[in-house]
Amino acid sequence: MGTATIWWRARAISAGVGSDWRLSEARIRKRCISVSTRSSCCSSPLTLIVSSMPYEKELAAAKKAATLAARLCQKVQKALLQSDVHSKSDKSPVTVADYGSQALVSFILERELPSEPFSIVAEEDSGDLRKESGQETLKRITELVNDTLASEGSESFPTLTTDDVLAAIDNGKSEGGPVGQHWVLDPIDGTKGFVRGDQYAIALGLLHEGKVVLGVLACPNLPLASIGSNQLHSSNEVGCLFFAKVGDGAFLQALGGSTQTKLFHVQMIIQVHVCDVDNPEEASFFESFEAAHSSHDLSSSIAEKLGVKAPPVRIDSQAKYGALSRGDGAIYLRFPHKGYREKIWDHAAGSIVVTEAGGIVTDAAGNPLDFSKGKFLDVVSGIIVTNQKLMPSLLRAKNMIGNPLIPSLKQISALVFAAAIVSARGLMNNEGNGIGHCKAGCSGRRVNEFGRWRRYCGVVWIRPSALICRIAGKRSMTQLKRFHCGSHVIACGAGFTGLLWCHGGDDEASSNCVGGRRRNFTVAEWWAKKVGEKEENYLKQEEDALI
Numbered sequence: 001m002g003t004a005t006i007w008w009r010a011r012a013i014s015a016g017v018g019s020d021w022r023l024s025e026a027r028i029r030k031r032c033i034s035v036s037t038r039s040s041c042c043s044s045p046l047t048l049i050v051s052s053m054p055y056e057k058e059l060a061a062a063k064k065a066a067t068l069a070a071r072l073c074q075k076v077q078k079a080l081l082q083s084d085v086h087s088k089s090d091k092s093p094v095t096v097a098d099y100g101s102q103a104l105v106s107f108i109l110e111r112e113l114p115s116e117p118f119s120i121v122a123e124e125d126s127g128d129l130r131k132e133s134g135q136e137t138l139k140r141i142t143e144l145v146n147d148t149l150a151s152e153g154s155e156s157f158p159t160l161t162t163d164d165v166l167a168a169i170d171n172g173k174s175e176g177g178p179v180g181q182h183w184v185l186d187p188i189d190g191t192k193g194f195v196r197g198d199q200y201a202i203a204l205g206l207l208h209e210g211k212v213v214l215g216v217l218a219c220p221n222l223p224l225a226s227i228g229s230n231q232l233h234s235s236n237e238v239g240c241l242f243f244a245k246v247g248d249g250a251f252l253q254a255l256g257g258s259t260q261t262k263l264f265h266v267q268m269i270i271q272v273h274v275c276d277v278d279n280p281e282e283a284s285f286f287e288s289f290e291a292a293h294s295s296h297d298l299s300s301s302i303a304e305k306l307g308v309k310a311p312p313v314r315i316d317s318q319a320k321y322g323a324l325s326r327g328d329g330a331i332y333l334r335f336p337h338k339g340y341r342e343k344i345w346d347h348a349a350g351s352i353v354v355t356e357a358g359g360i361v362t363d364a365a366g367n368p369l370d371f372s373k374g375k376f377l378d379v380v381s382g383i384i385v386t387n388q389k390l391m392p393s394l395l396r397a398k399n400m401i402g403n404p405l406i407p408s409l410k411q412i413s414a415l416v417f418a419a420a421i422v423s424a425r426g427l428m429n430n431e432g433n434g435i436g437h438c439k440a441g442c443s444g445r446r447v448n449e450f451g452r453w454r455r456y457c458g459v460v461w462i463r464p465s466a467l468i469c470r471i472a473g474k475r476s477m478t479q480l481k482r483f484h485c486g487s488h489v490i491a492c493g494a495g496f497t498g499l500l501w502c503h504g505g506d507d508e509a510s511s512n513c514v515g516g517r518r519r520n521f522t523v524a525e526w527w528a529k530k531v532g533e534k535e536e537n538y539l540k541q542e543e544d545a546l547i
């Protein structure tokens, strides 16, 4: 008797978003069909043994869990945005959605995969909900979870008690590690985006022996159409579900399954690929919306060094990984500020979606991310995501910019020049225009802004890596340090080719100069704190001033 194994894989035809929404889920399923035959006689029956590929049922469970959790979050976000009661600073709706999403995902995974060892590394724990003060919130979460389960028409679920919800949340207490299987969950990734009404994601990955083997990203607000420049899909619809299994490619389907994308009950799925651009001038890059999460200055210096022309696309959450996996942009740069430790749930699902789409995810030194060390990722100074072709030059650019020990010729000459500017302080006139020396060092466009800092020149620190000149006023360094938000920074990051800009200064300087080439919102926050004004008002003033 001979046994032949036939691997059959329906290849999805997709060159990018919107190119082909006609594939059905059945067509992309990968199956192993083992066909046993008797070599001599055709009278014997043909035995077909169809066995699922690894992680098939885990993937189905993860998609179901993330889809339901997304439904719960959408409901809360909608109420949050419509509510007059909750101000943006009110964290309670977010809390409800975070816990609710975690409870739902945990409940569904445990129910769908009863025979598997069950471990989840997740962001939330039930400590606060077990306190007297958390009882009301716990009740709301339980209602929300039960309502969401009831809305899943195709199946009936038991009604969960508050204790069931607490237990489901506490499943997420696992520490992960290099041994065995662990789910990795961020119940709402991009909380700030969620509160703003922008992007967020439910991110669920599975680790096996420390490696990510599957990932699902539910992005309820991400358009099905590309958010990059080459928009191919005409739909305005939002809600994307990205998923990937190791060795099997990355795929995208509509999260809601609306009539447009779900004809005849067949869910349409496309295989996604990262964009294969190799010319940085044609590439665009993603970064965090929040400057506090990732240094916008550093990524802009790197992009500039690389020759990227397009402005950054700033969005919250791992929706960035999803968008990159389908070629909306070619690069995702993430440079947390000193002291921050990345968590595995912020990257596990996204990284496999991108790598299965043909991309690469490394730390800023080019090392692959190691998910086997527990909750934290020990990354060297940031995370870089891009395609195979751009990665080498991207790492080179990062090394040149990020390594203070190897300043470029341009940086050295700019340094010398910066020192000259300081010593030439006396050249500035009394109208506050530093035109005399400024013309020599930066473009005319910025002259006035620069000139108005005249009064604040005095003490200068120069950090070669970023070419940042810190120009303090007549105030003492101690005073400046007290403000401690980088707002006294005048950054000359791009050298002296006309890209001098201002991040603000002390109180007067910031009001004068924040409208430089880049706006640093921390200045606004700082200002708001200092003068007790709302950030929005301050920004409005700035807009008006600019007009």
Ligand SMILES: Nc1ncnc2c1ncn2[C@@H]1O[C@H](COP(=O)(O)O)[C@@H](OP(=O)(O)O)[C@H]1O
Pocket (backbone or CB within 6 Å): 186, 188, 189, 190, 191, 192, 193, 287, 288, 289, 290, 292, 293, 294, 315, 316, 317, 318, 336, 337, 340, 343, 346
């Ligand atoms: N100071 C910081 N630096 C870097 N990342 C931070 C940070 N503070 C929070 N984060 C992480 O950044 C995530 C959001 O990423 P992004 O900036 O890409 O939207 C947050 O996820 P949560 O919103 O789940 O807490 C949080 O884990």
Ligand SMILES: [Mg+2]
Pocket (backbone or CB within 6 Å): 186, 188, 189, 190, 345, 346
């Ligand atoms: Mg997160």
